[in-house]
Amino acid sequence: MREAAPPSPPTRLARTSSLVLLQPTPLCNLDCSYCYLPSRELARVMSPDVADAVAHTVEVWSAHHPVTVLWHGGEPLATGLPRLTALLDRFPPGRGHPVRHAVQTNGTLLDDAWCRLFVERGIEVSVSIDGPGPGARADRGGHDTTGRALRGIALLREHGIPFGAVTVVSDPCPRRAVELHRWFSGLGCRTLGVNLVERKGVNVRSIADEADPAGFWAALAACGRADPRMALRDVEHALRYVRAEVAGVAQRLAGQPVDPLPMITWDGQVVPVSPDLAGFTSPRLGAFTVGDVRDVGLAGCLARAERVPWVAEALAGIDACRAGCALFAYCRGGQAANKYFETGRLDATETAFCRSSRKLLMEGLIHDAERVTLDT
Known part of the structure; x- marks a missing residue:
C-alpha cells in the first residue's frame, strides 16, 4: 500500500518583497460607490520619518x-506635488538593483507639472477608470469623473508617458468584456487590470446575481488573442500558472x-499581507497592523509578523486553502481581506472573490481554449 504524502510544512512569510505599497495620504477627491476605504475623507500626509524608515529597508x-x-x-496626487516629491526624495536609486517608483491614480488631478515629474523620475503610471459612459466613479458632488480622467x-499621452489602467466591473458579461477591451485598447493602455466588485471594507455591494463572470473572462481572453497590443493582467496571471503546471513546476x-x-x-503602520486590510480593526484580533515602521523598520516588522495573531490566522487560512483546493498553486490562498x-x-x-x-x-479560459480548438 502506498504511503500517504507527508504533510506540507506550515506557510511561512518571505522576509523581503519586490513590491512595497506606500499610502502618502488616505484622502481621496472622489467618492466611488464601491470604494472600500474607511478614511478617504482624512486629509493627512505621510511624514518624512515614515518614508525614511521604509527607504532604509528598501x-x-x-x-x-x-x-x-x-x-x-x-489618491496619491491629493498629497500635492511638493509633498510627494519630498517623499520620493527620501528613497535611494538602489544598491546593485534599481528602486523604481509607480503611482496608482484616478487621473483627475493630473496636469503638466505631474507629468514632468513622472518623466524626470521614470515613475510608472496606472490610472483607475471604469470605461465608457457614466459609472460609479463620482466626485463628492455626485458628478461623473470620466471626462476629467480622460483629460489626464x-x-x-502628450508627454509620452506609457500607462496602464485598472477598472472595476460590477456587471461582468461577454458584452462588457468586449466593450472594455475595445475602449481601453483605443486609449493606448499598455496593460489592463480588472477588479470585479467585491464586498470588502465599507463596501457591501457585490456583482449582480445575473452576472456571468466565466463568460466575461472567456470573452476578455478572446479579445486579448485577437488584439495582443494590450496586456491583460488577470488573464496573463492565470496563463503563467497554466504554463507552470505544464512544465511540472507549479x-x-x-x-x-x-x-x-x-x-x-x-502614519507608519505596517500591514504585511493583504494591504486592503489597512486602516481596519477587528473586534476579536485588534488593528490589522504589526507595528509602526519607525520603531523597528520594515524588515523588523516583517520578521515579527508571523507572531502577530491576525497574521498567524491569515497564514493558517493559506494552509487551509493548500489542503483543500486543487487550484492552490494558482491563487496561493487568495487574499485575507476578502x-x-x-x-x-x-x-x-x-x-x-x-x-x-x-x-x-x-x-x-478553458471555454475560450475549447472554442479555439473547435475553430481549428
Whole structure:
C-alpha cells in the first residue's frame, strides 16, 4: 500500500518583497460607490520619518533584487506635488538593483507639472477608470469623473508617458468584456487590470446575481488573442500558472514562502499581507497592523509578523486553502481581506472573490481554449 504524502510544512512569510505599497495620504477627491476605504475623507500626509524608515529597508533589499515602491491611496496626487516629491526624495536609486517608483491614480488631478515629474523620475503610471459612459466613479458632488480622467490620460499621452489602467466591473458579461477591451485598447493602455466588485471594507455591494463572470473572462481572453497590443493582467496571471503546471513546476513554486505585499500607511503602520486590510480593526484580533515602521523598520516588522495573531490566522487560512483546493498553486490562498470581510475570519477558505475572479476566470479560459480548438 502506498504511503500517504507527508504533510506540507506550515506557510511561512518571505522576509523581503519586490513590491512595497506606500499610502502618502488616505484622502481621496472622489467618492466611488464601491470604494472600500474607511478614511478617504482624512486629509493627512505621510511624514518624512515614515518614508525614511521604509527607504532604509528598501535600500538594503535592493542589494539583492529590484524593488518597486507603489504609491497607492487614497489618491496619491491629493498629497500635492511638493509633498510627494519630498517623499520620493527620501528613497535611494538602489544598491546593485534599481528602486523604481509607480503611482496608482484616478487621473483627475493630473496636469503638466505631474507629468514632468513622472518623466524626470521614470515613475510608472496606472490610472483607475471604469470605461465608457457614466459609472460609479463620482466626485463628492455626485458628478461623473470620466471626462476629467480622460483629460489626464490625454496629458500622459502628450508627454509620452506609457500607462496602464485598472477598472472595476460590477456587471461582468461577454458584452462588457468586449466593450472594455475595445475602449481601453483605443486609449493606448499598455496593460489592463480588472477588479470585479467585491464586498470588502465599507463596501457591501457585490456583482449582480445575473452576472456571468466565466463568460466575461472567456470573452476578455478572446479579445486579448485577437488584439495582443494590450496586456491583460488577470488573464496573463492565470496563463503563467497554466504554463507552470505544464512544465511540472507549479507545485514546487507553490511550496515557497508567501511573498508579502507590505502596505505602509500614512502614519507608519505596517500591514504585511493583504494591504486592503489597512486602516481596519477587528473586534476579536485588534488593528490589522504589526507595528509602526519607525520603531523597528520594515524588515523588523516583517520578521515579527508571523507572531502577530491576525497574521498567524491569515497564514493558517493559506494552509487551509493548500489542503483543500486543487487550484492552490494558482491563487496561493487568495487574499485575507476578502476572507475577513466575507466571513469575519482570516482562516476561511473559498470566498465569492475566489469564485468569480479565480475559479471562474480559469473556467472562462478553458471555454475560450475549447472554442479555439473547435475553430481549428
